[in-house]
Amino acid sequence: MHGRAEAPAAGTVLNALATGVGSAFAIDATTTAEVDLDGSGTVDGTVADAPDADTALVERCVEFAVEEYGDDAASVPENVGGTVRTESEVPMAAGLKSSSAAANATVLATLDALGVAEDVPRIDACRLGVRAARDAGVTVTGAFDDASASMLGGVTVTDNGEDELLAREAFDRDVLVWTPPERAYSADADVDRCRRVAPMADLVADLALDGAFERAMTVNGFAFCAALGFPSDPLVEALPDAGGVSLSGTGPSFVAVGERAALQEVREQWNTREGTTWLTTTRNDGTRTT
Template identity: 65%
Template sequence: MDGRAAAPGAGTVVNALATGRGAAFAVDLETTATVMLDPDADEVTGEIAGAPDGDTRLIERCVERVVDRFGTGEGGHVRTDSEVPTAAGLKSSSAAANATVLATLSALGVEAANDPDADVTKTEACRVGVRAARDAGVTVTGAFDDASASMLGGVTVTDNTNDELLHRDDPFATHALVWTPPERAYSADADVSACERVAPMATLATDLALDGDYGRAMTVNGLAFSAALGFPTDPAVEAMADCDGVSLSGTGPSVVAVGDRADLKAVRRLWDDRDGETRLVETRETGARML
């Protein structure tokens, strides 16, 4: 009873910490999960490639939740391998959860698709991972915005207070430039009260996103949340003249700019002078998939 699946990371359009509403878009950095179920095993164990001491509670809980609903009590083992850096604001937890949920469904022979006639829709499969993330304590909001963008692809706008998908659209830019400084920031450690103080700007950004003005929504969000969470706004200011939108991604520390590849090269020349790593990636219309 084996299954494999992959899910992309994502960048932030609107951070949901202030109001419960958020938006995100998929980027072409993937996490792959391999799940091996055993009817005779009495527990689920996890492994993260390249991180022997990594926290495996999330991926283990994803397997357990899928088995509780669709299986017959199987245990087993899950391993993830990822291009998405952890604790960098690029939705590594959402990608891992989505890949693990789909891999477990695959191992059980359960179809997950956008087709309403499928055994389980991808949106509902996404909610399984979101609930597992809450169980594991790796998220404050449940991160349905991040998880839905990873699972469905494109850009999604959500209400995380009740895991409701408000809107989904195709990618609004072809490329994204990601700058990730050396430090890391864990979503569960974010200062929620500081974020709530920028709720008026978050509401404005959400309204822009619901109107399809994703680039300006990103920029409004990025300036507000960088200030609230104590990150510098200099990288965003450097990028504004040469991109469609730029934002702190998640609770940081990564900053993501979107636009045409040629325009983003000018931004990259500036960001390459900063400590850390700069990557030019494509946005994704497709989301998570079974392999």
């Protein structure tokens, strides 16, 4: 019983740490998961090119998906287990939703192995991955905003406390990403400090729900750079060329959206910094079997 799926990374419009409301958009950098189910009774995970990586999240995704939908499959071993292997273009702990992409790809690959991928609504598959992320302790907010953008594509606005999708629409932009050498783990973020910028987060949520995503992410960027201790210089360097720019997640990456020619100007500025910059696009098709 074999399944395979790929999920896109995502960039931030609104960080959910302040109020529980978040917003994100899918970008064209993917994580692929391959799942093989058998009768071993245990699930073992591996991450390509990272033999020491923590695989608890993807293992829980397989286990939860089998528990939830195994009875709907045509045939499942009595003592089901298996293997899951992920491979990613998305740097880990960089604020680009690598955990959400890995969870989504793994859940959908497991559903593919069970033969039920086309029968399960994508939003339900997304919630399953979010539940696994909480169980594995890799998220503070549940990351339903990040996970929904990765699973559904486009840009989403969510209530992470209720796992409720408040809005989703297509989002067609070029994207510039700068990732510094350091890494930041969302589970280590100072939540109390982030809650102090809740009034700004409320403003960002209003802008996002009005469809002003680029203005929203720029306000978010300045607010959360201050709250999380990141420099705002990359934001200033991107303006006014970019349509919008923000710290992505809890950092350290920054994302800018707009027209490609304008983003090339921003790239020249960001290229003077340590780390890597790369141009890509948004994605509207979300997670898919391959």
